[in-house]
Amino acid sequence: MSDQSYEPSMVLATKTFDVVGTRPVRHDGADKVTGRAIYGADVTLPGLIHGAVLRSPHAHARIKSIDTSKAEAHPQVRAVVTSADIADAGDKTVDLGEGLTRLAFIRNNVLARAKVLYRGHAVAAVAAASVHDALEALNLIEVEYEPLPPVLTAPEAMKEGASLLHDDLTTTELGKPTDKLSNVASHFRHEKGDIEKGFADADLILEKEFDTSTVHQGYIEPHNTTALWNNDGRIQIWTSTQGPFTIRDTTAAILEKPVSQVRVTPTEIGGGFGGKIPVYIDPVAALLSKKSGHPVKIVMSRADVLEGTGPTPGSHIKVKMGVKNDGTMVAAQASLAYEAGAFPGAMVIPASMCVFAAYDIPNVMIDGYDVVVNKPSTAAYRAPGATNAAFATENIVSAMAEKLGVDPLDLRLNNASKKGTRRADGPKFPRIGCVEVLEAMKSHPHYSAPLEGPNRGRGVAIGFWFNAGLPSACNIAVNADGSITLVEGSPDIGGTRTSIAMQAAEVLGLPIENVSPSVVDTDSVGYTAVTGGSRVTFATGLAAIRAARDVRDQMIKRAARIWGVDADTVEFEKGVFISRNGTENRMTFAELAPQLAATGGPIVGRAGVNPPGVGGSFAGNIVDVEIDPETGKVTILRFTAFQDAGKAIHPSYVEGQMQGGSAQGIGWALNEEYFMNPDGKMMNSSLLDYRMPTSLDLPMIDTCIIEVANPGHPFGARGVGEANIIPPPAALAHAIHNAVDIDMRRLPMNPVAVMEAIWQKNGVTD
Amino acid sequence: MATVFIPGSMRDLTGGQAEIEVHGSTVRDIVDELDVAHPGVKDWLVDGNRLKPSLSVAVDGVVSPLGLLQDVEGDSEVHFVAAIAGGC
Numbered sequence A: 001m002s003d004q005s006y007e008p009s010m011v012l013a014t015k016t017f018d019v020v021g022t023r024p025v026r027h028d029g030a031d032k033v034t035g036r037a038i039y040g041a042d043v044t045l046p047g048l049i050h051g052a053v054l055r056s057p058h059a060h061a062r063i064k065s066i067d068t069s070k071a072e073a074h075p076q077v078r079a080v081v082t083s084a085d086i087a088d089a090g091d092k093t094v095d096l097g098e099g100l101t102r103l104a105f106i107r108n109n110v111l112a113r114a115k116v117l118y119r120g121h122a123v124a125a126v127a128a129a130s131v132h133d134a135l136e137a138l139n140l141i142e143v144e145y146e147p148l149p150p151v152l153t154a155p156e157a158m159k160e161g162a163s164l165l166h167d168d169l170t171t172t173e174l175g176k177p178t179d180k181l182s183n184v185a186s187h188f189r190h191e192k193g194d195i196e197k198g199f200a201d202a203d204l205i206l207e208k209e210f211d212t213s214t215v216h217q218g219y220i221e222p223h224n225t226t227a228l229w230n231n232d233g234r235i236q237i238w239t240s241t242q243g244p245f246t247i248r249d250t251t252a253a254i255l256e257k258p259v260s261q262v263r264v265t266p267t268e269i270g271g272g273f274g275g276k277i278p279v280y281i282d283p284v285a286a287l288l289s290k291k292s293g294h295p296v297k298i299v300m301s302r303a304d305v306l307e308g309t310g311p312t313p314g315s316h317i318k319v320k321m322g323v324k325n326d327g328t329m330v331a332a333q334a335s336l337a338y339e340a341g342a343f344p345g346a347m348v349i350p351a352s353m354c355v356f357a358a359y360d361i362p363n364v365m366i367d368g369y370d371v372v373v374n375k376p377s378t379a380a381y382r383a384p385g386a387t388n389a390a391f392a393t394e395n396i397v398s399a400m401a402e403k404l405g406v407d408p409l410d411l412r413l414n415n416a417s418k419k420g421t422r423r424a425d426g427p428k429f430p431r432i433g434c435v436e437v438l439e440a441m442k443s444h445p446h447y448s449a450p451l452e453g454p455n456r457g458r459g460v461a462i463g464f465w466f467n468a469g470l471p472s473a474c475n476i477a478v479n480a481d482g483s484i485t486l487v488e489g490s491p492d493i494g495g496t497r498t499s500i501a502m503q504a505a506e507v508l509g510l511p512i513e514n515v516s517p518s519v520v521d522t523d524s525v526g527y528t529a530v531t532g533g534s535r536v537t538f539a540t541g542l543a544a545i546r547a548a549r550d551v552r553d554q555m556i557k558r559a560a561r562i563w564g565v566d567a568d569t570v571e572f573e574k575g576v577f578i579s580r581n582g583t584e585n586r587m588t589f590a591e592l593a594p595q596l597a598a599t600g601g602p603i604v605g606r607a608g609v610n611p612p613g614v615g616g617s618f619a620g621n622i623v624d625v626e627i628d629p630e631t632g633k634v635t636i637l638r639f640t641a642f643q644d645a646g647k648a649i650h651p652s653y654v655e656g657q658m659q660g661g662s663a664q665g666i667g668w669a670l671n672e673e674y675f676m677n678p679d680g681k682m683m684n685s686s687l688l689d690y691r692m693p694t695s696l697d698l699p700m701i702d703t704c705i706i707e708v709a710n711p712g713h714p715f716g717a718r719g720v721g722e723a724n725i726i727p728p729p730a731a732l733a734h735a736i737h738n739a740v741d742i743d744m745r746r747l748p749m750n751p752v753a754v755m756e757a758i759w760q761k762n763g764v765t766d
Numbered sequence B: 001m002a003t004v005f006i007p008g009s010m011r012d013l014t015g016g017q018a019e020i021e022v023h024g025s026t027v028r029d030i031v032d033e034l035d036v037a038h039p040g041v042k043d044w045l046v047d048g049n050r051l052k053p054s055l056s057v058a059v060d061g062v063v064s065p066l067g068l069l070q071d072v073e074g075d076s077e078v079h080f081v082a083a084i085a086g087g088c
Helices: A029-034 A069-073 A103-109 A129-138 A154-159 A196-201 A244-254 A281-292 A300-307 A348-356 A386-404 A410-416 A434-443 A498-510 A537-562 A589-597 A649-671 A727-740 A751-762 B008-013 B027-037 B041-045
Strands: A051-053 A061-068 A077-082 A094-095 A099-103 A121-126 A142-147 A170-173 A174-183 A184-192 A204-212 A224-231 A236-237 A262-266 A298-299 A315-323 A328-340 A364-372 A457-465 A472-478 A484-489 A517-521 A569-573 A576-579 A584-588 A605-607 A617-627 A634-644 A701-706 B002-005 B019-022 B055-059 B063-066 B077-082
Touching: A051 A129, A051 A281, A051 B027, A061 A121, A061 A236, A069 A077, A077 A129, A077 A281, A099 A103, A103 A244, A121 A281, A154 A315, A154 A328, A154 A364, A154 A386, A184 A348, A184 B008, A196 A315, A196 A328, A196 A364, A204 A386, A224 A281, A224 A386, A236 A244, A236 A281, A236 B055, A244 A262, A244 A281, A281 A298, A281 A617, A298 A751, A298 B002, A315 A386, A328 A348, A328 A386, A348 A364, A348 A386, A348 A457, A386 A410, A386 A457, A386 A727, A410 A434, A410 A457, A434 A617, A434 A634, A434 A701, A472 A498, A472 A537, A484 A537, A498 A517, A498 A537, A537 A576, A537 A584, A537 A589, A537 A701, A576 A589, A584 A589, A617 A727, A634 A649, A634 A727, A649 A701, A649 A727, A727 A751, B002 B027, B008 B041, B019 B027, B027 B041
Parallel strands: A051 A298, A170 A184, A236 A262, A328 A364, A484 A517, A634 A701, B002 B077
Antiparallel strands: A051 A121, A061 A142, A077 A121, A094 A099, A170 A174, A184 A364, A204 A315, A224 A236, A224 A298, A315 A328, A457 A617, A472 A484, A472 A605, A569 A576, A576 A584, A617 A634, B002 B019, B055 B063, B055 B077
């Protein structure tokens, strides 16, 4: 009755399972391609009315007054809300699963109270009979502002005398609160070894500064929500979210309701990438519903999404690294100043855990700064913080290789982290695949393929993301026809319904077509953390494995009862129950399933997990580019993405994640940025002007999956959703450098930036 | 004895010591033992009957969701690290 499982710490290329590792058609495929899948904007209810949000025209201003009387008098308006409809949080803190957060920050981001802190900050909302009426009524709300000078970058916000966003924000300095009012919410440090000795031992030291722009996740489906505040006080919400339980808990905290009074149904989701974890419009729609007595739907415009929801931080990074002439890295130092946006919480802690994680360096010091600026409060975006950091580190590693005259992959291999390497933030790595990823890159035909012609160059880079575990729950019910229904709470962004179902099918020896998976509302499954941290296939998959084992164990007892044998004598092999107690009895899963009612009643397996054993993932890129020296345009000629997936549960979905993350990383590298004017207004808040790459901009992104088993998962799975976005900017910078001999230290590397670097190299001053 | 790695920001409570060997079979035991020798450590790490929400504990390199309830072996390494979640 042993479960199939991988031997820990081995490369898996030759291992096969019956279901895991195959490429079945996804369960939601037909609904998605026929347009029948229900997204948030499709939700409709009797009496539904529509909401719209008034947003700040200023990046930084005091709100002197808000007069909603004219809007309330509009004949089609049913309700108007402002922050006055939400209790003042004072200094209360809440734990919403990611550490203590000041409730005031969350509430004031949903509806601004005393100040607006970024252009697009929500100030008031209206519900009316139609969207057009609601938008018209917004124009009737009179807000008197006292504009204040904005600060738009971390270095600017950190200056002495900078305009302060918050009247009560003080710096936590190396873990200790201070009474210094500042835009720096915290400064922390990781240390390992002796950094001064490390640099003293180095033969070559390189030190550079880097800047990266604010970028958005760019999910195609805008945020949307429909809320109904029932007469009994219960709130129902249908919303596009990565975390229905996060929406439930946060909405409950904002509205001072017990979580049992809030039920959240996640609709299908058109992308999230980390940006659909925070709460924006759900409690606003709920308040409008309470006031109006109607269910209220709010759908953001694209400008609302870009200006009013969390992008990922811009950053200013300093990196200094030392290496010996024999190629041994001996010291590394980083200063990471990340923009949190309007409220503390920049993704600088994960950045600090990743900035040097790929390398086994004995002496390291990392300083991190969480800095508030007058931009939207930042959110996660695929491996949040790590892409910025790797852009800096990988630049220096490639430059070291060039100066030492060694192959850039050899330098990385010689210093690669492996099992037992101690990270600068403390723990030692368990089994990881950094070496295997680098070896796959070096032996790939792309790396040795000729690249000829002027202005062409090849670049490489790698990156690390640690991934997450966190709680997940799963229920499995057995149907009389031998199929199972699987219920889970992880919104399916990348095919996880199927990757989770496959793991249950593997345990129960069922064809994947006999598993019917559903993502359900918060009243219908146990607490499940967000679809984030590349955790779902790992953690919710583990819950499915355990729920399937629960089913299996219960069914073994039923088979034993039917045969009149001891349950200990019954084994389960590939979907067949077998008793070899004297005479051999055999019964398939499908034969036993219709006998459950007569042998004790329905069988429901269940599991709740909060698993350790998370497997971090390394990713790498090889990229060839050609630069137009007249325009600075970068054309990608060839791109190969590598990633350690552990066991690839559904290889097509792993490849899809690798291609999607690569495409987003390429956009971040070459085009995307929040283009802000000096007043803090985003000048490109449409997808015509916020230029994300399309299929016409990119070549086929080839993929190479490396499978180094994660010992913490029965099938060896690691999360794969994030590490793939980390290396593209650094690999492209390396390729551009090799093409036209310029050193790109700023993102995006758009034609203007490339031309400026070329002119600078050539001594052109105007 | 388990080896506890003291975060830099907590070392003023341990007289500057970065690594301390401590007896204990759970993280809770370790914290209690540390607090006897270095008063203030428990207040720094614990809120009520659990680790502060901003912290996680890693035992032998594995971040444990059990927090103070996590078992510790005689030769374990114990790190207190920032608690974070991911993004996709």
